[in-house]
Amino acid sequence: QVQLVQSGSxxxxxGASVKVSCKASGSKPSGYKFINYAMNWVRxxxxxxxxxxxxxxxxxxxxTYAPGFTGRFVFSLDTSVNTAxxxxxxxxxxxTAVYYCAKEVLGLVLTGGMDVWxxxxxxxxxx
Amino acid sequence: QSALTQxxxxxxxxxxxxxxxxxxxxxxxxxxxxxxxxxxxxxxxPKLMIYEVTKRPSGVPDRFSGSKSGDTASLTVSGLQAEDExxxxxxSYAGDNNYVFGSGTKVTVL
Numbered sequence: 001q002v003q004l005v006q007s008g009s010x011x012x013x014x015g016a017s018v019k020v021s022c023k024a025s026g027s028k029p030s031g032y033k034f035i036n037y038a039m040n041w042v043r044x045x046x047x048x049x050x051x052x053x054x055x056x057x058x059x060x061x062x063x064t065y066a067p068g069f070t071g072r073f074v075f076s077l078d079t080s081v082n083t084a085x086x087x088x089x090x091x092x093x094x095x096t097a098v099y100y101c102a103k104e105v106l107g108l109v110l111t112g113g114m115d116v117w118x119x120x121x122x123x124x125x126x127x
Numbered sequence: 128q129s130a131l132t133q134x135x136x137x138x139x140x141x142x143x144x145x146x147x148x149x150x151x152x153x154x155x156x157x158x159x160x161x162x163x164x165x166x167x168x169x170x171x172x173p174k175l176m177i178y179e180v181t182k183r184p185s186g187v188p189d190r191f192s193g194s195k196s197g198d199t200a201s202l203t204v205s206g207l208q209a210e211d212e213x214x215x216x217x218x219s220y221a222g223d224n225n226y227v228f229g230s231g232t233k234v235t236v237l
Contacts, residue, residue, distance in 0.1 A: 040226070049130070049214075049231040050173060052227065064224045064225075066225060066226075100172055105175065105178050105184070110220055110225075111161055111178070111220070112159070112161030112179050112180075112218070113178030113179065114165075114218075115178070115184055117173060
């Protein structure tokens, strides 16, 4: 069984940066390999629905960003420890949200499903 | 891309069925058989209930079923149970390696 464990809540001031980690683990029978499944990032602002931020190809490290998540948002990997990373710079109050990582269901292509989610990381931006 | 359109709320009594619609356009829902549905309880992460329009991940009860016609996808929950009360979101592949989520539907079990 695959698990995604994210880093803890963050409280940041406007203009600061934050890095969220998402560590993947899988028990042996699952046959899960980190580099074989795309990783998505999803934002959920308070009281709102999920918003897809983009994804990263865990084999090549190539990120794709959704419109509205270019410039200040960076997806990266540390494949040595099966970890996906999200960095947000120049934080604004409107970045206050829960950020989730979510594994693609079938592999390294987007086929319409995120079957394993991290527990979410709450990022609060406030002066 | 714009969010997919879902009704804000739906309800049914225990044992009844409820169907939630998810309307997009030809470049997302209508263009691909890559619609998924997520259940979210308050304070929890979303849970995948249906992917690729009709497929259920292991462990999801067969009371949950999905379908699609044209630009509209649907999720049906049969034999409603108290634990089905939650927010439900659809999502669709939208081309160029992009996804879009729906606006969400709050399902209430009366």
